[in-house]
Amino acid sequence: MKKIYLSSLLFFGCLISLSAQDKIGIKAGINLATEYIRMGNQSATTKIAPLFHVTAYYDAAISPGFSIQPGFSLQGKGGLTRDNGEKFTDKLLYLEVPVNFIARIATRDGDFFFGGGPYFAYGVDARITSGGRAVHLEWGSGPEQLRPFDAGLSALLGYRFSSGFTINLSSSAGMVNMSNQGEMKYLNRVTSFGVGYEFSASR
Numbered sequence: 001m002k003k004i005y006l007s008s009l010l011f012f013g014c015l016i017s018l019s020a021q022d023k024i025g026i027k028a029g030i031n032l033a034t035e036y037i038r039m040g041n042q043s044a045t046t047k048i049a050p051l052f053h054v055t056a057y058y059d060a061a062i063s064p065g066f067s068i069q070p071g072f073s074l075q076g077k078g079g080l081t082r083d084n085g086e087k088f089t090d091k092l093l094y095l096e097v098p099v100n101f102i103a104r105i106a107t108r109d110g111d112f113f114f115g116g117g118p119y120f121a122y123g124v125d126a127r128i129t130s131g132g133r134a135v136h137l138e139w140g141s142g143p144e145q146l147r148p149f150d151a152g153l154s155a156l157l158g159y160r161f162s163s164g165f166t167i168n169l170s171s172s173a174g175m176v177n178m179s180n181q182g183e184m185k186y187l188n189r190v191t192s193f194g195v196g197y198e199f200s201a202s203r
Contacts, residue, residue, distance in 0.1 A: 021061035025069075027166060027196025028054045035079035035090065035178075038185040045189070049089050051076025053192055058201065059102070069100040075121065077150075077174075077188045088130045092146075092178075092188070096121035098154060110162045116155035119172060123148040146178050150188060166196045 031051040037044050057071030078090035102115040126137035126146055139148035152175045158168030174188035 022201040023059040023198040024201050025057050025059055025166065025196055025198040026055070027168065027194045029192055029194025031076050032191045033077045033079060034189045036187040036189055040183055046079030046081050049078045049080040051078060051091065053194065059198065065104050067102045069102050071098050073098060077190055086130055088128055091127050091129060092123060093125040094121040094123050094150060100154065100156060110160045112159055114157040116153065119152055119154050121150040123150065141180055143180050145180060147176065147180060150174050150176050160198060164198045166198060168194050
């Protein structure tokens with residue numbers, strides 16, 4: 001019992017000492033969004049729709065070279081298609097919770113980081129725009145509605161300068177079908193470029 005108690009004290013002492021390395025971060029940037037579409041044996045990917053993302057996150061240091069990074073994000077997803085010379089853009093807005101596992105390689109002026117993990121998202125707005133017109137879509141389980149829940153995997157890499165400024169590149173792939181129409185399958189695909197800033201978390 002005494003050994004368990006001492007081991008617990010040592011474990012929590014390590015967590016407290018490492019918490020000084022924890023960071024709070026914000027980042028924003030452009031999303032290059034597409035939709036993977038599959039119906040029966042045929043599949044296609046829409047053209048890129050330039051959208052945006054804004055993310056706040058907590059970087060919890062487990063060791064000097066590894067951290068867990070949960071966050072809360074506003075993500076623009078969708079895609080662009082053309083029909084008879086007219087351009088149609090799907091603009092889907094999600095509230096998203098990513099959980100990334102990050103490895104770091106220290107350098108003189110900061111560190112390289114890379115990693116990935118799952119994300120879970122819920123749709124809050126959906127529309128199709130063409131020219132100056134917009135048609136709002138509904139979320140739900142009906143055949144003409146979109147499923148609001150999305151989830152998938154993401155990967156990211158970037159660089160954090162010693163000043164706290166960050167640059168990053170990420171990619172995510174949705175694994176939940178947005179369509180309610182039988183064999184039709186719509187999946188989100190997003191590549192993102194962003195900049196941000198991290199500062200020490202207060203204790």
